[in-house]
Amino acid sequence: MTEVSAPPILPAYLHPLVRAFLDAPGAVEDALLQYGSPAHLVFPQVFDANLHRLQGVLEQRLTGFRICYAHKVNQSRAFVRTAERAGLAIDVASEAELAGAVGAGFGPARIEVTGPKGEGFLRTLIGSGATINVDNLWELRRLAELGADNAGVPVLLRVSGFPGTPVSRFGVPVRQLGEAFEILAAYRDRIDFRGFAFHLDSGEPVERVRAVENCLALTELAYEHGLAPTVLNIGGGFRQVFTADPEAFDAYVIALRESLLGRGEPMAWGGNTFGYHLDGGAVHGTPVFHKYANTVPADRMLADLLDTGLETHGGRTVARIADENLLELWLEPGKALVDHAGITAARVEFVKETADGSILVNLDVSRDTVTPADQEVMVDPILLAPAANSATATADSGPAGVFLAGRLCLERDLITNHKVWLPRRPGPGDVIVFPNTAAYHMDLSAATASMHPLPPKLAVTQHDGSFQVCRDHDYEPAPERHEVQ
Numbered sequence: 001m002t003e004v005s006a007p008p009i010l011p012a013y014l015h016p017l018v019r020a021f022l023d024a025p026g027a028v029e030d031a032l033l034q035y036g037s038p039a040h041l042v043f044p045q046v047f048d049a050n051l052h053r054l055q056g057v058l059e060q061r062l063t064g065f066r067i068c069y070a071h072k073v074n075q076s077r078a079f080v081r082t083a084e085r086a087g088l089a090i091d092v093a094s095e096a097e098l099a100g101a102v103g104a105g106f107g108p109a110r111i112e113v114t115g116p117k118g119e120g121f122l123r124t125l126i127g128s129g130a131t132i133n134v135d136n137l138w139e140l141r142r143l144a145e146l147g148a149d150n151a152g153v154p155v156l157l158r159v160s161g162f163p164g165t166p167v168s169r170f171g172v173p174v175r176q177l178g179e180a181f182e183i184l185a186a187y188r189d190r191i192d193f194r195g196f197a198f199h200l201d202s203g204e205p206v207e208r209v210r211a212v213e214n215c216l217a218l219t220e221l222a223y224e225h226g227l228a229p230t231v232l233n234i235g236g237g238f239r240q241v242f243t244a245d246p247e248a249f250d251a252y253v254i255a256l257r258e259s260l261l262g263r264g265e266p267m268a269w270g271g272n273t274f275g276y277h278l279d280g281g282a283v284h285g286t287p288v289f290h291k292y293a294n295t296v297p298a299d300r301m302l303a304d305l306l307d308t309g310l311e312t313h314g315g316r317t318v319a320r321i322a323d324e325n326l327l328e329l330w331l332e333p334g335k336a337l338v339d340h341a342g343i344t345a346a347r348v349e350f351v352k353e354t355a356d357g358s359i360l361v362n363l364d365v366s367r368d369t370v371t372p373a374d375q376e377v378m379v380d381p382i383l384l385a386p387a388a389n390s391a392t393a394t395a396d397s398g399p400a401g402v403f404l405a406g407r408l409c410l411e412r413d414l415i416t417n418h419k420v421w422l423p424r425r426p427g428p429g430d431v432i433v434f435p436n437t438a439a440y441h442m443d444l445s446a447a448t449a450s451m452h453p454l455p456p457k458l459a460v461t462q463h464d465g466s467f468q469v470c471r472d473h474d475y476e477p478a479p480e481r482h483e484v485q
């Protein structure tokens with residue numbers, strides 16, 4: 001007899017509040033019946049819980065800090081209202097995000113504007129009172145030219161190109177800073193230079209430490225130019241933890257790599273290699289989905305950074321150096337604040353078999369609605385138990401290895417290009433939930449392709465053990481905070 005081993009799975013971590021919502025009989029079904037399927041659901045109380053953890057790390061170590069919620073991670077107004085109510089600042093990267101922040105109650109002193117800005121946006125920002133995080137020397141010169149005398153436009157300078165860091169399209173390269181200092185010194189009455197900023201795409205701790213060291217050195221240089229920076233902005237990039245089981249994740253990836261070499265059951269749709277290179281009977285490289293393997297939560301990543309001793313400063317920690325130099329530490333977390341604070345629910349339309357025997361579970365949602373543009377989401381979607389009165393529920397068939405297909409009439413609209421083992425073969429009407437979609441998954445690249453409308457966004461809260469669901473836009477945070485268990 002051959003041993004039948006359990007199929008490889010990618011179990012998702014779920015916040016207890018989200019777990020409780022999924023387990024509440026009829027809760028998801030009722031929301032879909034009322035508002036339509038598919039739907040995005042956001043959980044402002046989970047945002048609050050994430051915020052508490054980051055704040056705890058900062059309060060223990062620093063006298064001056066500011067958290068700017070990076071709005072671009074999600075369009076949710078409920079999150080923006082939650083950030084406003086909690087007293088945060090906000091990082092906006094477009095005219096529409098700025099309008100959203102103002103509409104949600106943020107005054108200019110709590111708004112920071114990052115990202116590439118054209119002439120029109122710069123003109124809007126001058127005189128608004130918002131802090132402009134300058135991306136390049138053209139922007140800095142335009143601010144100097146457009147600013148009124150004594151306007152004191154608050155400005156941070158985003159720096160990039162630190163020795164050893166990969167080249168970035170953003171920021172002023174370190175080697176152009178001589179020119180930046182000249183502009184800042186010459187237009188001191190028009191531009192209120194508040195300090196240096198960086199934002200790294202990479203989650204690598206050593207790169208972040210190096211960037212901090214460089215910005216501290218630049219801060220000293222700025223003093224030599226007669227400037228008086230008071231802020232050090234370390235950006236966002238604090239990671240999420242998607243997986244509930246790192247060992248299962250590793251086992252899945254090993255099985256996937258084997259399958260790419262033709263061993264075992266096929267696990268890739270349409271010749272996908274997920275960023276791996278196949279060469280000489282071996283699999284090389286880093287897969288597109290590597291972030292789903294992370295096990296270090298954002299608050300620990302932040303604590304580790306602040307507790308790092310810098311040799312250039314006699315071994316004193318980053319936090320102590322910031323405090324001693326009266327530098328207010330700013331950060332711009334996006335994904336760390338919305339981690340586990342959103343899910344996307346969709347319905348199975350039909351299930352079909354393809355010419356090669358693959359099972360395609362076709363949903364009423366498309367790939368761009370639940371995945372970041374170029375990545376493969378490596379956590380298993382959750383197949384909910386059929387509604388009690390469901391006529392469409394299929395018999396319990398045991399685990400089924402399937403690919404999830406989207407609703408667009410495009411070959412590439414596969415929601416999963418890797419095989420997903422569901423606990424049973426689903427049928428029409430079943431509900432599938434994509435976990436942890438709030439950060440960049442639900443609306444960074446979503447489009448109204450084929451004229452499908454965007455899914456409604458709903459806010460879910462729990463009070464006294466029962467759940468309330470409303471439209472995201474109508475959500476108002478409670479005056480006092482509700483603790484999440």
Ligand SMILES: *Cc1c(COP(=O)(O)O)cnc(C)c1O
Nearest residue numbers: 070114199236237332333334335
């Ligand atoms: C996108 C972005 C952030 C947020 O990044 P996360 O990785 O979501 O924390 C912060 N700052 C800037 C400048 C950004 O562009």
